[in-house]
Amino acid sequence: MLFERIFLLLVGYLSIRFQGRRVERFINLCLQEEIPVWDIYTTRNGMVVGKTSITGFKQMRLVARRSGVRVRIIRRRGLPFLLARLWKPTAFVCGAFLFILSLYVLGSIVWFVEVKGNEEVPTATVLQAAAELGLRPGVYRKHLVPSHLSRSLAIKLPELSWVGVEMKGSCAVIEVVEKQLVTRKEKPFGHVVAAKSGVITKIVATHGKAMVKAGDTVEQGQILISGAFSADEDAEVRYVHAEGITEANIWYDGIATSSKQRVAQVRTGRQVISEVLVLGDKELVFAGPAAPPFMLYEEDCQDLPLFWRDIGLAVEHRRRIYFEVVEEMQSVSLEEAAAEAARAAEELALAKLPEAVEPTATHFREELLPDQNTVRVQAIIETVESIGEFVALVAE
Amino acid sequence: MTRRREVADGMRRLMTDVLELPKDLVLDLPRVTLIGNVQITLENHRGVILYTDSNVRVAVARGEIVIAGEKLVLRSILHDEIIVDGTINSVSYIG
Numbered sequence: 001m002l003f004e005r006i007f008l009l010l011v012g013y014l015s016i017r018f019q020g021r022r023v024e025r026f027i028n029l030c031l032q033e034e035i036p037v038w039d040i041y042t043t044r045n046g047m048v049v050g051k052t053s054i055t056g057f058k059q060m061r062l063v064a065r066r067s068g069v070r071v072r073i074i075r076r077r078g079l080p081f082l083l084a085r086l087w088k089p090t091a092f093v094c095g096a097f098l099f100i101l102s103l104y105v106l107g108s109i110v111w112f113v114e115v116k117g118n119e120e121v122p123t124a125t126v127l128q129a130a131a132e133l134g135l136r137p138g139v140y141r142k143h144l145v146p147s148h149l150s151r152s153l154a155i156k157l158p159e160l161s162w163v164g165v166e167m168k169g170s171c172a173v174i175e176v177v178e179k180q181l182v183t184r185k186e187k188p189f190g191h192v193v194a195a196k197s198g199v200i201t202k203i204v205a206t207h208g209k210a211m212v213k214a215g216d217t218v219e220q221g222q223i224l225i226s227g228a229f230s231a232d233e234d235a236e237v238r239y240v241h242a243e244g245i246t247e248a249n250i251w252y253d254g255i256a257t258s259s260k261q262r263v264a265q266v267r268t269g270r271q272v273i274s275e276v277l278v279l280g281d282k283e284l285v286f287a288g289p290a291a292p293p294f295m296l297y298e299e300d301c302q303d304l305p306l307f308w309r310d311i312g313l314a315v316e317h318r319r320r321i322y323f324e325v326v327e328e329m330q331s332v333s334l335e336e337a338a339a340e341a342a343r344a345a346e347e348l349a350l351a352k353l354p355e356a357v358e359p360t361a362t363h364f365r366e367e368l369l370p371d372q373n374t375v376r377v378q379a380i381i382e383t384v385e386s387i388g389e390f391v392a393l394v395a396e
Numbered sequence: 397m398t399r400r401r402e403v404a405d406g407m408r409r410l411m412t413d414v415l416e417l418p419k420d421l422v423l424d425l426p427r428v429t430l431i432g433n434v435q436i437t438l439e440n441h442r443g444v445i446l447y448t449d450s451n452v453r454v455a456v457a458r459g460e461i462v463i464a465g466e467k468l469v470l471r472s473i474l475h476d477e478i479i480v481d482g483t484i485n486s487v488s489y490i491g
Binding site for chain 1: 446467468475
């Protein structure tokens with residue numbers, strides 16, 4: 001009996017109440033279905049009460065329906081129920097424990113791998129090499145030794161000169177320094193030729209053979225330093241990438257004329273202002289004359305952009321001022337005319353100068369034309385320029 | 397009861413008498429065990445007909461057993477055995 005009780009308490013059982021008139025039929029059906037029922041007694045207020053096992057109670061439902069008896073649980077007893085009751089607060093503790101555990105586990109995993117400092121080497125290559133060494137998202141941090149990893153990575157990737165692996169929480173940072181690989185570009189063979197005509201002032205061949213010397217006049221396209229030469233006439237021809245310093249005197253000139261007696265235009269002081277609205281390429285005169293009012297005139301144009309609250313408008317306001325002029329005969333001295341022509345000629349010559357080239361000397365050549373009135377001046381500007389231009393030899 | 401069955405019963409009774417076999421097994425009869433007036437065990441039953449705290453009727457082969465008493469409890473109900481606890485005043489067999 002004692003063992004039976006202990007067993008029942010371990011398995012758990014239910015106290016139930018039977019409601020209905022045909023309790024006997026219910027009991028017999030339970031017997032038939034082999035549902036355990038025991039300790040059936042009548043309480044003081046006439047209720048019939050019994051006990052059954054947990055599985056028995058579940059099976060009872062059908063029997064209860066067939067016999068028209070309703071079954072109610074009064075009391076649950078035994079270890080399963082006790083555990084269930086104990087479990088409730090425990091579940092919270094378990095959850096908290098699980099949370100901390102998962103936090104710890106997740107925190108000790110490498111989630112990200114980052115590559116810094118690479119320019120030429122693609123990130124994917126570094127990541128793949130790292131993955132082969134065991135550093136990839138999802139591995140345990142404890143299994144990785146940063147110093148060991150960085151050494152192995154540097155060996156694995158010869159294009160890197162230094163690799164540093166650092167753990168920043170769940171992120172592994174691979175810092176790399178790339179080797180400055182000096183790539184020697186194969187220079188093509190060829191000559192240095194003159195880009196302009198001129199007189200050579202300085203020629204130094206660092207590669208190849210100088211074909212001209214200082215003082216030589218060279219034509220445009222002439223070879224200055226040869227990239228294909230032989231030491232002797234019998235020796236084999238050597239091909240090099242010709243290089244060197246090639247400086248030459250280059251001259252630029254400009255011609256201008258000026259007259260002693262000439263017509264000059266002098267302003268009379270009369271002027272007319274014309275206000276114009278410019279719309280695209282159309283002009284709309286809204287004040288003043290549409291055409292110049294004088295036979296001879298000088299024109300001064302002022303563009304006044306229209307603004308409205310910092311917004312530029314498509315319409316523009318243009319002011320034209322016409323100055324009346326008359327022609328007057330003027331006579332200047334020969335020197336004055338010459339100087340004027342020289343100024344104009346120099347300006348013309350200077351305009352021909354390439355950028356960043358400074359004139360080293362300027363000469364003027366004056367000539368009084370046969371009409372004894374006009375002076376023609378030629379300005380010659382001398383410069384020193386590097387005229388060498390590399391031309392690759394076509395492979396033969 | 398038919399004549400044939402009476403004959404068969406008579407034969408069985410005779411056999412149990414002669415061979416001294418337990419009558420409850422051979423004749424399918426209930427075995428009733430009383431422990432004082434506090435517990436009654438009914439073996440070889442056919443189900444409960446009535447249960448109240450003062451009256452329990454149990455079906456047996458060819459009749460029923462009526463237990464009268466106070467605070468009667470069906471301590472255990474198994475396929476072949478019913479144990480009733482309580483204060484038992486009388487046990488009667490109704491054929």
